[in-house]
Each structure stands twice: as C-alpha cells, then as structure tokens.
Amino acid sequence: MTQSDLQELKRLIHQLSDLGAAEALMSWDQETQMPPEAARVRGLQMASLAGLSHQMFTSARLGELLGSAAAETDQDAALLRVVRRDHGKATRLPGEFVEERSRTENEAHHAWVAARQNNDFASFAPYLEKMFDLARRYADYQGYDDHPYDALLDDYEPGMKTAHVKTIFADLRDRTLPLLRRIAAAPDATDYSVLTRSFPVEAQRSFAAQVAQDAFGLSPAFSRLDVSAHPFQTNFSRDDLRITTRFDEQYFPMSLFGTWHESGHAMYEHGVSAALERTPLSRGASLGVHESQSRMFENLLGRSRPFWQRYFPAFAQAAPGVAQGQDAESLYRAVNRVRPDLIRVEADEVTYNFHIMLRFELELALLEGSLKVADLPEAWNARMQEFLGVTPPNDAEGVLQDIHWSAGLVGYFPTYTLGNLLSVQLLDAARQDTEIAAEVERAEYGRLRAWLVQNVHQYGRSRTPAEITEAATGKPLSADAYVAYLYAKYEEIYGLK
Secondary structure, three states, X not given: OOHHHHHHHHHHXXXXXXXXXXXXXXXXXXHHOOOHHHHXXXXXXXXXXXXXXXXXXXXXXXXXXXXXXXXXXXHHHHHHHHHHHHHHHHHOOOHHHHHHHHHHHHHHHHHHHHHHHHOOHHHHHHHHHHHHHHHHHHHHHHOOOOOHHHHHHHHHOOOOOHHHHHHHHHHHHHHHHHHHXXXXXXXXXXXXXXXXXXXXXXXXXXXXXXXXXXXXXXXOOOEEEEEOOOOOEEEEEOOEEEEEEOOOOOOOHXXXXXXXXXXXXXXXHHHOOHHHOOOOOOOOOOHHHHHHHHHHHHHHHOOOHHHHHHHHHHHHHHOHHHHOOOOHHHHHHHHOOOOOOOOHHHOOOOOHHHHHHHHHHHHHHHHHOOOOHHHHHHHHHHHHHHHHOOOOOOOOOOOOOOOOHHHOOOOOOHHHHHHHHHHHHHHHHHOOOHHHHHHHHOOOOHHHHHHHHHHOHHHOOOOOHHHHHHHHHOOOOOOHHHHHHHHHHHHHHOOOO
C-alpha cells in the first residue's frame, strides 16, 4: 500500500471522468443541436467512448490499484469505497454487453423520438423489447437476492430494495387517495382559464430564466438553457451545467415549472464540493436525493403562495395578457390546480405519484415477463383509468410520453416519488432555523440554498442517501412530512377543512 498507488489511481479516475464528460457532451448535443442525419454515426461514436471507458475502468491495473491504494483522508476513504462499488458493478459486465447496450440505447432513443412524433408504438416496440432484454441480462450479471429489479434500482437509489418501494408506495397511495377523491368532489379553487392564455415563447423563456437566476441562483456564468424533446439536466463539471426545457405558448406552466425543476437539479451539482471534481464522488448521492432538490425548487418553492406574491409583478410585466384580471392569489391557486391528467411532467403534486406507481408496476411486470411489450399500451391505459380516472386518447400521450425506457433507465422511476418525500422532509428540517423560515416566507432563498449546500450538496456521493437524510433531518426517509404537507396545502386551497 503506497501513496504513489493512490495518486496513480486518482489519475486514472480523472481520465475516466473526462471521458464520461465527453460522452455526456455528445449526448447533450444530440438532444439540442445535432442535425438529424448525424444520428447513426453519433451512436457509433458514443458506443466507442462507452467501450473505452469500460475497458479502462475494468482493467487489471485499476483493479490492482484499488487493492493496494491506501486512504490518507476521509475523502480518500469515501472515494475508494465508491470506486470499489462502481468497479465491482462494471467488472461483472462483459465489454461486448456494454457496447451493445450503448448502441441499442442510441437506436432506441431515435426510434422513440420518431414513434412519439408519429404516435406509432408498433415502430418502437421492437426496440423496447431489446431494452428490457438488456435490463434482464444486466440484472443477471449483477446478481440479486430477492428480485431482479433490485439490481436495477440499486444503480439509481443505492441500498433501496423493491420490497421497500412497494411498501412505501402502498402506504402513500392509501393516505393520499382520500385527499384526491375529496378534491375531485370540490368546486374549482379559481378560474383556471388563465393557464391556457397565450404567453409568447420568448417571453416565457426570459421570465423562467430570470427567476431561475434571481430566486434559485442558476447563473448564466455556469449554466445554459436549451430546448429538447424531453426536459433534462446534465453537466460536465460543477461549473458547466446544461438544462433543457420545452415550450407551449398556450400552456405556460410546462416551461416555467420544467425550467425550475431542472434548475434544482443543476444547483445540486453546482453545490458539490470542488474538491470532489473529476471523481465519481462529484455527483448527487442518488437520484432520489437529486429529485428532492428539483421538486423542492419546482413545487415547494415555485408553487408556494409567498413565491407568487413576490414574483407576480414580474410575471405580469412578462405576460400582461395572461395576468390581466389576475392577482398573486388567483395565480397561486391556478398553478396549484389538482386535476388527473395524462402527462407525468405536467401532473400536480397530489396526482404525480400515481403516475410513478403506474410505471413502477409496469416495469416489474415487463421485467418478470408477466406483461408482454405488445400489450403495454393496453396495460398502461387500464392503469391510468384505475389510478386517475383518465384514459389516453393515443399512445403519444400515454405509453410513449417518457424518454426513460428508450434510454435503458429501467428502475429509475421510483426515485421521483422518493425525492418528493425527501423534499418536504428536508425543507421542514431547514425551517427549524428561524431565519431560513422567515426568508422562505418572503420567497428569499439564499439561506436555504446555503443550508442545502452545507447539509446535502457538498457531499456528492461521499455519503449515502440514508446518511445524508438522517444527518440533515434527524430521521430516516418517511412519507409522513409529505402527506402532512399535501393535506395542509390542498385542504386550504380547496376549502376542505
């Protein structure tokens, strides 16, 4: 065990990080800038980078260094722990499988884009078959004790088990469904027609970006905003953040809240300690923790009454036609409308988790083989009717709406709901500081952002999700705070108390 071994290991890790950033940049480019005819070769290029990274990461030399390198600091110990975990996962995968998966993901992605545009599930179905076959093979390579889904979920939410997710989801469904039923029977909380008034795209973009900077700290000095088919955030360092959104001139909430959602993701990455740069530690602890930040910015802050009291004048200036006859209170009530809808990314806080439960159940069924891909649209529509009382009129607004399966992200969806739960738990903990609580009531978030950096962001992956949750909030993850938040907010809005 030598110091030189640790330094050599770090050099290799930095090179791997740089390769990963290059591949991420190519992926971002194909979503935002790349001409369509470049897709075939871009897929080969990205597959080559993925194969090279896998070859380097699973090399005999790196394995030797992991065995001999000695930690000199707590940060070194965390780095070795995470790299050994990732290395173990990587070395279980044959190189040919890694390249095959990368090629297939690229092909499936472009097939999904076309299928969604053309409302043509049949054209995408063969690619989806391949993606779930790859998911099954991946789970077999990784190994699992109870369920193959455990191996997939662990990539996104380390330590979480399928059985635990089932328990959490069942509890959440039982506790929130009564609230949804009561809201459905209540009269409207305001005039919702304001949501579909014309708001020019450039004005939307300007307002969304300005609020992201002023309220949430997303500076153009280290970020940029672009358009893509499906909103996402990616980054190539803590100071090179890329977020995307999409616009609809006749439905402004999609772009505003989508932009602020992705801003939450970006500010998490920006808050990771600079000392962790170019290592596997310089990412969020999990996708659930990541989602807690985006949902906090989007919903707990961006849909709050203090937020709209503060930003209504700027909104009215940006969209005078939309704001005509409105005030901060009416707009607050409008953007918090609860209505079972078709599209997950446009769902309100009360119904959103039912969209996730649907996808989780379908993933399990597809993975287990109890549901065939050809029957997926029918199963999707049936669950939408069962959970939310609505049926998609076409597959583009139903089973084809999400990018995740085309990208091979099986096991990802549960992290959205886990993040919802954690978002409220973290905000409640932060508000124990009376100065933070007072600022949040004025829609000022500087102290809150600093608290999040101190208690969540700075650690990256050097702490586990459970460690971060318990250290920041004093308790393990629970649905209690989230359920209490929903009841308090929506009983007041809809006059149910």
